[in-house]
Amino acid sequence: MAMNDQEILDQLNAEANEAFKALTIAGVNENARKGRPFIIASDDVLPEISVAMDLSISIMTVAGAMGTGGPGAAERIDKATEMGIENRLCASVKMAAYYLQAGILPVPDMIITTNSPCDAVEMLGQMMENYQPWAKVPKFRLDAPHGREAADFAYFGSQLKEMALAIEKVTGKKLALKRFTEVAEESNKQAKLIMDFQELKRAVPCPVDQDMARKGWEMARWVAGTDPAVFAKATGWLERLVEMTERRVRQKQGIDGVAEKVRFLWYDVSPSWGAKLFPRLQKELGAVCMMNYYSFANWLPIDTSSMDALLQSAAKKYLMGTPMTRQAMHSADVYCEDIVRICKDFKCAAMIMPCHIGHRDTNAYHKLAKDTCRANGIPFFFIGCDVWDERYMSPDVVFDRMKTFFQATGLV
Amino acid sequence: MAENQPLVLEKFSRIAGSLANPSVAAFKGQGGKVVGYFCAFIPEELFIAAGLLPFRMRGTGSENTERADEYFTSWNCSFPRHCFNQALLGKFDFLDGLVVGSGCDAMRYIYDNWKQSPLKTPFLHLLNSPHVSGKAMAGYYKDELARLKSALEGRFGGKVTDQKLWDAITLCNETRALQQSIYDLRKSPTPPISGSEMVAVMVAGASLPKEEYNADLKALLAELKQRPAAGKYPARLMLVGSCGDDASMCGIVEELGAVVVTDHTCFGGRMKYKGVAQTGGDPLEAIANYQIIERPFCAKMGGAHALRAGAIIAAARDFKVDGIIGQRLGCCDAWGGEFFMLRDELKDAGIPLLVIEKEYISDSEGQLATRVQAFIETVRR
Numbered sequence: 001m002a003m004n005d006q007e008i009l010d011q012l013n014a015e016a017n018e019a020f021k022a023l024t025i026a027g028v029n030e031n032a033r034k035g036r037p038f039i040i041a042s043d044d045v046l047p048e049i050s051v052a053m054d055l056s057i058s059i060m061t062v063a064g065a066m067g068t069g070g071p072g073a074a075e076r077i078d079k080a081t082e083m084g085i086e087n088r089l090c091a092s093v094k095m096a097a098y099y100l101q102a103g104i105l106p107v108p109d110m111i112i113t114t115n116s117p118c119d120a121v122e123m124l125g126q127m128m129e130n131y132q133p134w135a136k137v138p139k140f141r142l143d144a145p146h147g148r149e150a151a152d153f154a155y156f157g158s159q160l161k162e163m164a165l166a167i168e169k170v171t172g173k174k175l176a177l178k179r180f181t182e183v184a185e186e187s188n189k190q191a192k193l194i195m196d197f198q199e200l201k202r203a204v205p206c207p208v209d210q211d212m213a214r215k216g217w218e219m220a221r222w223v224a225g226t227d228p229a230v231f232a233k234a235t236g237w238l239e240r241l242v243e244m245t246e247r248r249v250r251q252k253q254g255i256d257g258v259a260e261k262v263r264f265l266w267y268d269v270s271p272s273w274g275a276k277l278f279p280r281l282q283k284e285l286g287a288v289c290m291m292n293y294y295s296f297a298n299w300l301p302i303d304t305s306s307m308d309a310l311l312q313s314a315a316k317k318y319l320m321g322t323p324m325t326r327q328a329m330h331s332a333d334v335y336c337e338d339i340v341r342i343c344k345d346f347k348c349a350a351m352i353m354p355c356h357i358g359h360r361d362t363n364a365y366h367k368l369a370k371d372t373c374r375a376n377g378i379p380f381f382f383i384g385c386d387v388w389d390e391r392y393m394s395p396d397v398v399f400d401r402m403k404t405f406f407q408a409t410g411l412v
Numbered sequence: 413m414a415e416n417q418p419l420v421l422e423k424f425s426r427i428a429g430s431l432a433n434p435s436v437a438a439f440k441g442q443g444g445k446v447v448g449y450f451c452a453f454i455p456e457e458l459f460i461a462a463g464l465l466p467f468r469m470r471g472t473g474s475e476n477t478e479r480a481d482e483y484f485t486s487w488n489c490s491f492p493r494h495c496f497n498q499a500l501l502g503k504f505d506f507l508d509g510l511v512v513g514s515g516c517d518a519m520r521y522i523y524d525n526w527k528q529s530p531l532k533t534p535f536l537h538l539l540n541s542p543h544v545s546g547k548a549m550a551g552y553y554k555d556e557l558a559r560l561k562s563a564l565e566g567r568f569g570g571k572v573t574d575q576k577l578w579d580a581i582t583l584c585n586e587t588r589a590l591q592q593s594i595y596d597l598r599k600s601p602t603p604p605i606s607g608s609e610m611v612a613v614m615v616a617g618a619s620l621p622k623e624e625y626n627a628d629l630k631a632l633l634a635e636l637k638q639r640p641a642a643g644k645y646p647a648r649l650m651l652v653g654s655c656g657d658d659a660s661m662c663g664i665v666e667e668l669g670a671v672v673v674t675d676h677t678c679f680g681g682r683m684k685y686k687g688v689a690q691t692g693g694d695p696l697e698a699i700a701n702y703q704i705i706e707r708p709f710c711a712k713m714g715g716a717h718a719l720r721a722g723a724i725i726a727a728a729r730d731f732k733v734d735g736i737i738g739q740r741l742g743c744c745d746a747w748g749g750e751f752f753m754l755r756d757e758l759k760d761a762g763i764p765l766l767v768i769e770k771e772y773i774s775d776s777e778g779q780l781a782t783r784v785q786a787f788i789e790t791v792r793r
Contacts, residue, residue: 084752086740086745086748086749086751088487088742088743089745089748090745097752113714115543115544115712119516119746122745123711123712125714126714126749126750127752129715130717130718132756139715141714143542143544143552143714144543145552146514152540155548155552158548332521332524332525332528355485358487359487360488360489360517360743361517361520361521363518364485364488364517364520364521364525365483365521365524365525366483367482371528384487
């Protein structure tokens with residue numbers, strides 16, 4: 001018997017949640033025990049390359065971020081501070097630093113670090129490089145430029161090539177053109193599916209919770225990075241999501257149980273406590289979040305015409321299409337232009353700037369975002385919360401503030 | 413040590429104590445253009461070769477961040493906030509241009525905020541700099557410097573030739589050597605210059621025409637050699653951290669009877685580190701190699717922590733320090749990480765470390781003094 005939409009959603013969520021276990025610190029540890037080369041990166045380093053080399057790369061900051069949502073998270077964040085890690089560092093990075101310094105990971109075969117997307121991750125990378133038990137581990141450092149011109153993509157593309165050579169030296173596995181092309185084609189298929197989902201999501205009422213795009217992206221990008229076999233599975237997951245969403249749009253169905261009144265943009269990371277906020281906003285106020293950093297990504301295609309084209313377009317995809325790298329590594333224009341475009345395309349009536357306290361970038365350009373919204377007639381609301389640690393501002397307080405804002409602006 | 417203060421030191425103290433100064437005014441009076449710049453990795457040589465006066469940005473004299481708070485929240489470090497506040501108050505109106513480097517996240521966005529603010533600085537440029545030390549990165553930086561060179565030529569006229577760049581390198585290397593000579597005097601058991609005075613020397617160097625400054629340094633060296641010894645100190649300390657244009661920490665140490673004999677700060681000891689190699693055919697390549705490979709001292713430079721730690725430990729031993737005071741500005745991720753890593757390395761080297769988190773303009777000197785006093789008691793000779 002065919003499944004109804006809710007059953008499909010439940011299944012997609014169950015598959016995604018199961019897959020995300022690979023991203024947690026327990027998953028990283030399990031990965032390390034599997035016997036193949038254990039490579040650990042400070043942040044996302046483009047899975048298309050590791051998948052093409054049939055390798056797994058675990059990500060410290062993702063493990064840290066995943067850890068901020070689980071039981072005992074607050075205690076572990078505080079332990080990091082007790083260890084001497086800067087108190088005002090982003091909590092997901094503090095958590096990752098705690099995992100590192102607590103010595104709960106085995107010695108990796110290789111460390112890859114990157115300065116993207118922010119100062120905190122850069123310093124986590126340096127801590128990984130200088131962590132004494134890992135002193136003799138081969139290291140490779142990526143330098144993501146802040147520019148977004150052809151020369152910047154060429155510069156970063158050549159580093160991706162060097163990274164592949166460095167990985168080959170450690171693991172003996174090569175980045176072959178044929179396989180890289182196949183993976184890039186699969187990646188492009190995923191990018192198109194995410195774009196299709198974004199197109200469908202524009203419908204009024206919004207057919208499916210926008211968070212499904214984030215989950216799809218994380219499956220394709222992060223989980224696949226840790227397990228190459230998941231790469232193709234992520235495509236199937238996205239296909240099922242798009243198929244269901246298409247049907248719902250045709251039937252003019254909104255999110256189940258939600259009487260949509262206002263659509264808004266939450267332009268930051270999706271908080272680890274989001275489940276305590278967004279469903280409540282939907283149910284109680286009819287306020288539907290249409291987009292966040294991680295839903296708005298991955299649309300850039302990789303050019304498969306030659307090895308150089310693969311590397312350079314992959315570099316562009318990394319610099320301009322990776323969530324947070326896009327928003328935090330470049331000039332404020334990118335962030336502000338995104339706001340206007342997303343609000344227009346997705347019919348958002350308001351822009352919420354969560355301004356995570358650990359993000360030095362958004363904390364330095366909130367006025368520019370506000371001015372942009374004002375100039376474009378978009379009601380703007382600044383929060384200033386910790387997306388990884390609800391003790392700083394509880395989801396209830398965030399809800400109350402947003403409710404007041406929506407009511408004051410007449411949006412609900 | 414304020415008594416018997418050489419005349420040159422008086423001049424440097426005045427210059428370090430304010431933003432505008434008579435030499436800048438005189439330079440402008442003769443039709444010269446002044447370009448401000450943030451961060452130590454932006455090479456003064458390029459401005460000098462373009463016939464411009466480089467002026468290192470700082471927040472001297474700032475009393476609060478009221479105006480800048482509209483742009484930066486308190487989750488950004490206080491250095492850019494105070495500097496930007498001073499700009500919004502018109503304290504940098506004498507600038508004909510500004511170059512911002514992509515050092516750390518908060519500093520980088522000074523560029524965007526400046527561009528969108530009511531400030532009308534005629535020339536504004538963002539210099540992208542790598543965050544990893546390496547040959548390919550130096551190559552990228554060289555290209556970025558070439559882009560800045562073209563922009564300066566386009567805006568201010570005049571061709572920046574290789575010869576002009578080599579001449580500027582020679583001039584700035586002379587500055588570094590003279591500054592090193594003064595630092596070397598502080599290796600003495602009875603240093604003839606205090607830490608506070610040295611801050612003024614270094615800050616003035618980033619606010620004056622180089623020829624004038626070098627002449628002043630030569631005069632100062634001669635005067636210091638004649639200066640009566642100040643006596644021995646119960647503790648010789650080193651300052652490590654960012655900025656370093658504010659002498660308040662040195663003042664606290666010296667009020668307590670100890671002395672700061674060396675430092676590793678952005679305005680201080682890192683500036684006079686060795687010199688740009690005057691070999692090879694390409695001056696921009698020489699500058700890029702110096703900034704990215706030989707002197708990658710910004711804590712944000714990946715792959716260079718061991719070099720930085722080595723330089724700090726070497727200086728601590730060279731100057732026979734009894735302990736290091738680490739100054740970390742709140743919300744500075746880079747130095748937050750750096751001090752975490754340095755902690756164990758300095759312990760292994762047997763060098764006591766006190767890390768103090770402070771604001772750029774501190775209003776809690778009493779509390780700081782208590783902590784510093786306790787530290788001095790533990791390390792005193």
